[in-house]
Amino acid sequence: VALQDGRVFEALLVGSDSLTDLAVLKINATGGLPTIPINTKRTPHIGDVVLAIGNPYNLGQTITQGIISATGRIGLNPTGRQNFLQTDASINHGNSGGALVNSLGELMGINTLSFDKSNDGETPEGLGFAIPFQLATKIMDKSS
Numbered sequence: 001v002a003l004q005d006g007r008v009f010e011a012l013l014v015g016s017d018s019l020t021d022l023a024v025l026k027i028n029a030t031g032g033l034p035t036i037p038i039n040t041k042r043t044p045h046i047g048d049v050v051l052a053i054g055n056p057y058n059l060g061q062t063i064t065q066g067i068i069s070a071t072g073r074i075g076l077n078p079t080g081r082q083n084f085l086q087t088d089a090s091i092n093h094g095n096s097g098g099a100l101v102n103s104l105g106e107l108m109g110i111n112t113l114s115f116d117k118s119n120d121g122e123t124p125e126g127l128g129f130a131i132p133f134q135l136a137t138k139i140m141d142k143s144s
Helices: 133-143
Strands: 012-017 022-026 049-054 062-073 084-087 099-102 107-114 128-132
Touching (some): 049 107, 062 128, 084 107, 107 133, 128 133
Antiparallel strands (some): 012 022, 049 062, 049 099, 099 107
């Protein structure tokens, strides 16, 4: 696992979930690492301002801004993944696994996918999706 500050750590896979395309990794770091706040009492609502954090196309850490456009999106692909948050924050290849945070820096979701092409061949814009943090914490809990 490579961090933004240049440190690199070996990771141990401690859990995964194929339906949500999430993996839980554990790294051992002396001195500790910063963590992201999770407010379990705050749920995402349509119109909430969010930031998508990721590494699109290996360009390095990138942050884009948008809003929650919809919640509870289902039927997005044949893997059975469901209950996505939809955002117009730019989510591209390489953003998957990055954080979707609210304006307070609290985790709202884990970036997972965007549409490359629609059924009619057009390239959609502003259609990014994230797995709500509640689903991600269930996978983390199963792994501990």
